[in-house]
Amino acid sequence: MAARALMFQGTGSDVGKSLLVAGLCRALTLRGLKVRPFKPQNMSNNAAVAADGGEIGRAQALQARACRVEPSVHMNPVLLKPQSEIGAQVVLRGQALGSVRARDFQSWKPRLRENVLESFAHLRAEADIVLVEGAGSAAEINLRADDIANMGFARASDTPVVLIGDIDRGGVIAQIVGTRAVLDPEDAAMIQGFVVNKFRGDPTLFDAGMQAIVERSGWPSFGLVPYFPQAARLPAEDAVALDRPARETGGEKLVVIPHLPHISNFDDFDALKHEPGVRVMFAPRGAPLPGNADLIALPGSKATLADLAVLRAEGWDIDIHAHVRHGGKVLGVCGGFQMLGRRVADPEGVEGPPGESPGLCLLDVETVLAGDKTLRRCAGASVAEGAPFHGYEIHVGRTTGPDMSRPLLRFEDGRPEGAIGPSGRVRGCYVHGLFNDDRQRRVWLDWIGAPASDLDYEHDLDATLDALAGHLERHISVDALLKVAR
Structure with missing residues (x-):
């Protein structure tokens, strides 16, 4: 019997999809489930070498660690590594396939879809549940044709979706409700609910906001996740993280x-x-x-x-x-x-x-x-x-x-x-x-x-993943997520 699956898509890039999936991978692993991460298509120059010899996105390697398994090329079958403003190298199941201009990549998607679905099936055969991460924004309807990263994958694999919005950047009500407004009705029907991520302050102050999203989108809430400052201790996937002003720390x-x-x-x-x-x-x-x-x-x-x-x-x-x-x-x-x-x-x-x-x-x-x-x-x-x-x-x-x-x-x-x-x-x-x-x-x-310290870096990574798992267990209805997975 194939494993259950649940996909996490975002209202935009950098809303915390990778981090939430990593935390849920560790949380479900701690519950005794065999969990595997999966990202059909990724764009990042931060790569890792998988146990089976190819390269995958750094985020999927971290998610594999959260599952306490070795990373595999099947966890990220399509990796795009930008080489210019308009082009990228295409890596298929860990091996470079060639370079392509962004406009031309649209024509590559149909032939990549079969590989994506085969890798997904491979992971489902060895797990109890597969947690799937989308790419960019679910609302990029201009890229919907032949999509393999978001709703196109969800529909092709019949994987239910949870939508993640980022309140830290502002406008989260419009993010989620606006996504509902632009999606094709059949795509919107794949979304089972939403999570609001990176909240700071008193959560009761956003009770009315959560209710407004429920009423205007028609989707239930799976939780309001407070900002997790220890996330800075985990490897970042995107270089966009380097553009944020860094807090001066250290010696x-x-x-x-x-x-x-x-x-x-x-x-x-x-x-x-x-x-x-x-x-x-x-x-x-x-x-x-x-x-x-x-x-x-x-x-x-x-x-x-x-x-x-x-x-x-x-x-x-x-x-x-x-x-x-x-x-x-x-x-x-x-x-x-x-x-x-x-x-x-x-x-x-x-x-x-x-x-x-x-x-x-x-x-x-x-x-x-x-x-x-x-x-x-x-x-x-x-x-x-x-x-x-x-x-x-x-x-x-x-x-x-x-x-x-x-x-x-x-x-x-x-x-x-x-x-x-x-x-x-x-x-x-x-x-x-x-x-x-x-x-x-x-x-x-x-x-x-520089003075040496007693830092145990590998232990620190695992301790941070454990802390993230506990954080999500407290603020997301994980049981409800398991019920909608199929």
């Missing part, structure tokens, strides 16, 4: 990360954000990089040449070279590692128009973007200190050069990885997730002179 040591347009896997630095001796800043465009940085970290990029051009246009290359001249330290991860070299070449147009560019020349290496994408989990230790790490690789290209003779890391199979410049103050590698291992992170804290 004296400043880690600065240039916020590049095609930044990817920015959750590499999450564990550092939780260290009491460190402040992490994603530097916005339009301003110089702070001169008091203890470490400048160049992050991953889905379009390395394009982001390298932006880095230069912002004058950040000048800031980085000044930082190094004054004794500052630099780390490049993945695309950031490639930027640190003498040259980056993309002769086949893997990440955009074919071309090449000088790098920052801070490491004596060069990169050619060609060949198959590397997708794998990895483990090993830092060469100098022997500190272990567990991480993953998602990259295209091969980096070579004299500084590779001073590797930063060594994999379990003995292969060297990364490079260290002659001064020791410029380092780069392809491994994502370095800072998640407490022992490895302490090496980097020592490197920038």
Whole structure:
């Protein structure tokens, strides 16, 4: 017998769909159910490597963790990784299928639908319940034709829907009632009720608002969820989270990360954000990089040449070279590692128009973007200190050069990885997730002179998921959600 399923769609992007699904995954897992997360179509450059070898959205990897199972490519069969303002790479069941312009993607949807439904069936066969996350807004009726992300999927799979609105951004009554007004009646009939998310203050002050939504939409309420501040301790899926003003926390040591347009896997630095001796800043465009940085970290990029051009246009290359001249330290991860070299070449147009560019020349290496994408989990230790790490690789290209003779890391199979410049103050590698291992992170804290703490990052993630599950159990009628799932 196939598992029950329930889909969570939003009135817009960033209303908290991913977080609510993660919390409900943990809540139902704690109730003893076998739960699986599923997102038919995702758009994000924050990816994770699944246990079966492909890449999926970071949010689905977190949701799998909430279910206490390994992530699978079936949990996010279609992943779109933006490479420009109008185009993206299409990843199907973990493997790159090709690049497509946004307008042309509409014609891809019918042939992707079969794969989406097959992956959904695969998960239902191994679970008691599948929690499905929609994408963007349920009210995007301009994209409804051949939809595989929201109502098109719900209708094709006969999966009931819960609509999520975000009161924190204002206008939640109009969000939900307006969604009801624009939906096709058969689509609207799939919605079983709504949740209002991110409420702050006295909830009784919104009693009349909840009643107004019920009366005007005809949908029942499943709950009013207060704002959950600990959400900041969980990996974010979308780079939009980096655009919000960050509350200054942490200690004296400043880690600065240039916020590049095609930044990817920015959750590499999450564990550092939780260290009491460190402040992490994603530097916005339009301003110089702070001169008091203890470490400048160049992050991953889905379009390395394009982001390298932006880095230069912002004058950040000048800031980085000044930082190094004054004794500052630099780390490049993945695309950031490639930027640190003498040259980056993309002769086949893997990440955009074919071309090449000088790098920052801070490491004596060069990169050619060609060949198959590397997708794998990895483990090993830092060469100098022997500190272990567990991480993953998602990259295209091969980096070579004299500084590779001073590797930063060594994999379990003995292969060297990364490079260290002659001064020791410029380092780069392809491994994502370095800072998640407490022992490895302490090496980097020592490197920038930050005090070590007793942070157990992996335990902290699980404790936060447990807290989120308890929060939702208190404020959502989980029993009522289970009754409408089918």
